[in-house]
Amino acid sequence: MTTDVAVEARNAVKAFGQGETAVRALDDVSIQIRKAEFFTLLGPSGCGKTTLLRLIAGFETPTSGQILLDGKDITNDPPNKRPVNTVFQSYALFPHLSVAQNIAFGLEMLGRPRAEITKTVERMLALVKLEAMAGRKTSQLSGGQQQRVALARALAPQPKVLLLDEPLSALDYKLRKEMQLELKRLQTETGITFIFVTHDQEEALTMSDRIAVMSAGHIQQIGGPREIYTRPVNRFVADFIGETNFLSGEAGEGRVTLASGDVVQVEGAEGRKGKVTVVIRPEQVRLAEAGAAETIPATVESLVYFGTDTHCHLRLKDGTEMVARLQSPASGEAGLQQGQSVGLRFAPGAARVLED
Amino acid sequence: MSANEEAARHREVRNAWALSAPALILLLVAAIGPLFIMLVYSFLTPGQYGNVEWKFSWDAWIGTLYSRDIFDGTLKLADAHLTIFWRSVKLSLLTTIITFIVGFPTAWFIATRSPRSRALWLFLITIPFWTNLLIRTFAINEIIRNEGLINSVLMWMGVIDQPINMIYTDTAVFVGMTYVYLPLMVLPLFASIDRFDMRLLEAGYDLYASRWQVLRRVIVPIVRPGIVAGSILVFIPALGAYVTPRILGGGKNMMIGNFIELQFGQGRNWPLGAALSVLLLIVVTIALMFYVRASTKGTNNG
Incomplete structure (x- = not known):
């Protein structure tokens, strides 16, 4: 694994609301996420993990601080100018498009040639094992299949970083276990940096290379799963993990x-x-x-x-x-x-x- | 299927028919009946003082497009009729397009408000329905006529010294129809935008689509049923509009509706009026079929 930094947040602050009533969803967060790493943002709801993800995706602009991608400041770039793709919690698949068209969407927007799009879509369908479903409407798929389409759609443009916003939370236990392994496999196969948001500590421990435990807009501890589990730095981390x-x-x-x-x-x-x-x-x-x-x-x-x-x-x-x-x-x-x-x-x- | 299930299903079907019978009978008597009379009348001969003589004739149908020369009796294309048809189609299309261009942002605005203020905005949109169409049309007349509000104010301010002639033009009819039919465009658009999952916008931006591409490739295809419904609700009544062109278009800027009325009134040519009505119905039906087919088929490539 290279130690190059893929994504960096520098003193990122995100406040919602104005003046006295402003809530700091992220309070001076600095973090470095390495290339080709499976990085997890873990914390209870409202801890700021999703806000940090949305700052990286570009859906929100930080109140202050910077977001860097490959050392380049992307703080003010709109989402469609960032080589970063998201797997949404709700999947947000396009209901009017077929599975293959969903996967092709990003490539089409990038203006890739037809032949390349067709080839990439086929490769993606194979990667998530949905070759037989290419022509289906997304509403005809099960939850687990929709999840795979969302993954394939986000991976197709070969982003530098893939953001995953609690993508497994809507699946039942068994399917979730399956998808955890699947995600890990995809990450290893593609070599893309994964930033995974979850409130499920077990999920975080099994999949991640490194975990950042967050609470109340702060990062409490960053470390490998073993380190976080066996050597929690404070009571919050010890209590939240296991x-x-x-x-x-x-x-x-x-x-x-x-x-x-x-x-x-x-x-x-x-x-x-x-x-x-x-x-x-x-x-x-x-x-x-x-x-x-x-x-x-x-x-x-x-x-x-x-x-x-x-x-x-x-x-x-x-x-x-x-x-x-x-x-x-x-x-x-x-x-x-x-x-x-x-x-x-x-x-x-x-x-x-x-x-x- | 067992005999019991069979019997239950039959009972259900019978009940359904029985329950919808009142509406079906009303529709048959009030809609199909008159239409049938119209169809029959269009093949008869006009009576001297209106009404019809029970003598079969193709004249009314020929008369929809051709006029007979008074002197030698030869047929030639009736330019006046074509002008009226063309004006009707043109103004109705324009009205549909403009109400869509104005109505779409309006519907989007309303659909993205909080549920409470949304009710207020929808209420405001429906306010025009509280007043009779005739009165509203006269109100527009009052604003744009030569001695009306706009001209008076402009002349008082010294911007112009001759009133601008707006009333009794195609433009006046167009403005009036746009005003009258706008809510009919906004409401179905709102209904479909309201159901639109706003998270898809983020998915679109995330996948490198510009704002324009998100609009064209994500929003429009998904809210298409609302666009289709709104366009139909505006275009069809606009095509057959009577009150608005009558009051704002004056006598000479007729649309099909006025032209048909003319045949039953001063024209004393009921068969021609009937033929024109049936023709309008056929044209609208064909146009609708094409439109609905084209707009449901094209969902894949936007």
């Missing part, structure tokens, strides 16, 4: 004293003092016999069976709730009972300390 246990405590002498009075060894506690939060993922929590050495005593509140694993809701002495995710044994019985006393432990490297 399920997490938060344990408040007091740091000192390289250890953390939890609110329940138990003392735990946590990586990153060295040199910290005062109130901190210990973050531990449910799958990193291990259960042992009650009273076993180096464990925190807890009571089993309830057990929820999820198929592959079982969620064990625990309560510490001081009432703090925790979840442990245990792999369901083959026999189906977890060997635990409600109300049972257990001891829990986790490896020092598995937990993280965040400043409160």
